Amino acid sequence: MALEWVVLGYAAGAEAVMLLLLTLPGLDGLRRGMISVVRSALKPMMSIVPFCLFLLMDIYWKYETRPTCDDEHACTPSEHLRHQKSIMKSQRNALLIAAALLLYWILFSVTQLVVRLEQMQQRVNKLKKRDD
Numbered sequence: 001m002a003l004e005w006v007v008l009g010y011a012a013g014a015e016a017v018m019l020l021l022l023t024l025p026g027l028d029g030l031r032r033g034m035i036s037v038v039r040s041a042l043k044p045m046m047s048i049v050p051f052c053l054f055l056l057m058d059i060y061w062k063y064e065t066r067p068t069c070d071d072e073h074a075c076t077p078s079e080h081l082r083h084q085k086s087i088m089k090s091q092r093n094a095l096l097i098a099a100a101l102l103l104y105w106i107l108f109s110v111t112q113l114v115v116r117l118e119q120m121q122q123r124v125n126k127l128k129k130r131d132d
Helices: 002-023 028-045 048-065 077-131
Strands: none
Touching (some): 002 028, 002 048, 002 077, 048 077
16 A cells, blocks of 8 residues: 555655746746646646545545554553554545645646736737737
């Protein structure tokens, strides 16, 4: 199951890099190319949403079927430690899922805003040329 988390981590990293390149000031030449790259990558990256839902269901299933160590003497110290590590990994993985979904949503929104801004700039330039 570790491969799924690696893939999700790389996808979230790619989203963050694309978002950073779209929003950094002073990169107008690069931004035009990045807009087309990001727009073409958004549809395939949409598969992150069902993938994250699957991983959330996996976390939930592991949470529901884990052994409980409620009493002091119910578990050995090694079982108690394994239980605590499992909880920490689940929390980390849930944060990774939330970050990937949030970054996808922000990337989608920022891309739409940048495209609208480009279109408005083109309209303004056309109106300026028509007025001259």
